Amino acid sequence: MKIPIHTPSRSYNVHIGQGDLEEAIKTYQQFIVERDKVIVFTDENVWRIYKDAFTKSFPFPFSVFVMPGGEACKTFEQYLAAQTFLLEQKCTRKSMLFAFGGGAVGDLTGFVASTFMRGIPIIQLPTTILAHDSAVGGKTAINHALGKNMIGTFYQPEGVIFDIEFLKSLPAQEVRSGMAEVVKHALISDMVWLQELMELPPMFNLDDEKTMGYLEHGIRVKANIVAQDEEEHGVRKFLNFGHTYGHALEAAFGFGKLTHGEAVMIGMVYALLLSEKYGQISRSFTKEFLLFAICNKYPVESVANFNFDELFEFMQKDKKAEDGELQFVLLKDIGKPFTQRISRSECQETDLLLRE
Ligand code: NAD
Ligand code: ZN
Structure with a gap:
């Protein structure tokens, strides 16, 4: 099922399916093969459970950046570590990011995507129910000690792919x-x-x-x-x-x-x-x-x-x-x-x- 999202800055689809990540990603094939680097951002909990399944069904070469789970990834330290990783990987304006995880991974990755070299594309691959909210609509943010989501941008993704197979492990x-x-x-x-x-x-x-x-x-x-x-x-x-x-x-x-x-x-x-x-x-x-x-x-x-x-x-x-x-x-x-x-x-x- 596809839900179209139309905003003044970008129109894109939210795909909801079951066990069809590979197929759904292939709908972006043309776009992805034109990128010079594909980087997947995820967190340690999600990656521990889904590393093998994800690697098997993700149909393009990629590098992975693994962060601490939960709000611990929405920090300045992780933001900086992520930018350093992208630079070390020799990413350019032709690179793209995938956010594979819950709302915290999505928010951090979106913020990194919106600011790395003034903005590179991102596709959200949400793994929580909550992320039906956070992955859609283009709000990105990290936290500050003085307030939640204080530092961020509006930046719409290229697309959102919800494969509910990944929700099965949610506590x-x-x-x-x-x-x-x-x-x-x-x-x-x-x-x-x-x-x-x-x-x-x-x-x-x-x-x-x-x-x-x-x-x-x-x-x-x-x-x-x-x-x-x-x-x-x-x-x-x-x-x-x-x-x-x-x-x-x-x-x-x-x-x-x-x-x-x-x-x-x-x-x-x-x-x-x-x-x-x-x-x-x-x-x-x-x-x-x-x-x-x-x-x-x-x-x-x-x-x-x-x-x-x-x-x-x-x-x-x-x-x-x-x-x-x-x-x-x-x-x-x-x-x-x-x-x-x-x-x-x-x-x-x-x-x-x-x-x-
Ligand atoms: P989260 O990303 O912190 O995930 C919650 C926990 O579940 C983490 O420990 C994570 O490692 C784990 N997890 C994720 N997927 C899993 C899976 N499939 N199986 C097992 N464990 C899994 O949090 P969340 O609840 O998805 O999102 C909350 C965040 O989203 C907050 O930071 C909130 O501010 C933000 N948010 C943003 C927006 C927005 O519009 N940008 C909207 C709502 C919420
Ligand atoms: Zn909320």
């Missing part, structure tokens, strides 16, 4: 993490779909058909938004639903201790509580959603590790902060996101509610 915590972004796409777009997701058995229990269907649905929601607003001047902000509080939690814990999706799920409960004041979200819906989060083992109780002041400080550093007030994405109703400035005292009241 439960990473399935949970990825499904949080799927749920986010439902919350901001579609009540019926959200209901379906909330009725899945605990820990989601996804088969191949459901996995492909949810990836496709999420990507279509994102594609539609990114087509209207590539660089987040307007509607693209809606994709940050749950992320202001979520990013603060992630940063407070130290990157990587709480998965991105776990943090976003808690952030979405927080954003729903805030939404009750501004729209038609009822307390009973928020409670139902909280129960859904708890049943799927999202660590909502971990909020107790920090006090409000600590989290607020991180929220203020978030790039969405303006003039002391925080800009949140809220819901008028399911599927109806909007942005709203929220004062510190409202943030604190809501934080108290979440801890009850």
Whole structure:
């Protein structure tokens, strides 16, 4: 299945399939054979599991750059190490990169691709459910000690190839993490779909058909938004639903201790509580959603590790902060996101509610 993505800077396809990496990559054959070097970026966890399978099905000569797993690859050190590797490999503007891994590998590789010799092409080969979000839309970034994703670019890939065979090894915590972004796409777009997701058995229990269907649905929601607003001047902000509080939690814990999706799920409960004041979200819906989060083992109780002041400080550093007030994405109703400035005292009241 192919989902076309159209942005002002580039149009490309997201391919979703099963066990067909080799075939799907060959659709880029003409483009790839014109490159002087092909470099695959991956992380040590993914490479440990898939080195043989990948090498067998990747139909072109390549060199590989292996990074530490998770957020540990989204650092200045890894960025520098990656650029050094490309220079040592004698890469040029005619070279290209593949990002084989989750969102962290995708974000780092995208940032490297966008800056190496002012930009070389990249194809994303995502290996997590979460990456249905991160691999599409062209945001790239590394982290800074003072904030997550603070250093980055908008840079669209040449294409995205999702082979769901690579998702089979995902631990439960990473399935949970990825499904949080799927749920986010439902919350901001579609009540019926959200209901379906909330009725899945605990820990989601996804088969191949459901996995492909949810990836496709999420990507279509994102594609539609990114087509209207590539660089987040307007509607693209809606994709940050749950992320202001979520990013603060992630940063407070130290990157990587709480998965991105776990943090976003808690952030979405927080954003729903805030939404009750501004729209038609009822307390009973928020409670139902909280129960859904708890049943799927999202660590909502971990909020107790920090006090409000600590989290607020991180929220203020978030790039969405303006003039002391925080800009949140809220819901008028399911599927109806909007942005709203929220004062510190409202943030604190809501934080108290979440801890009850
Ligand atoms: P990740 O890349 O850190 O992967 C999570 C963990 O799973 C890592 O330890 C990784 O080694 C391991 N892993 C990956 N694939 C595996 C597989 N198939 N089998 C077993 N283990 C596997 O994280 P992620 O959850 O995919 O992505 C999170 C990152 O994505 C965050 O840094 C977040 O900021 C970023 N993100 C970016 C965007 C964007 O638009 N650019 C959107 C959402 C999230
Ligand atoms: Zn996210």
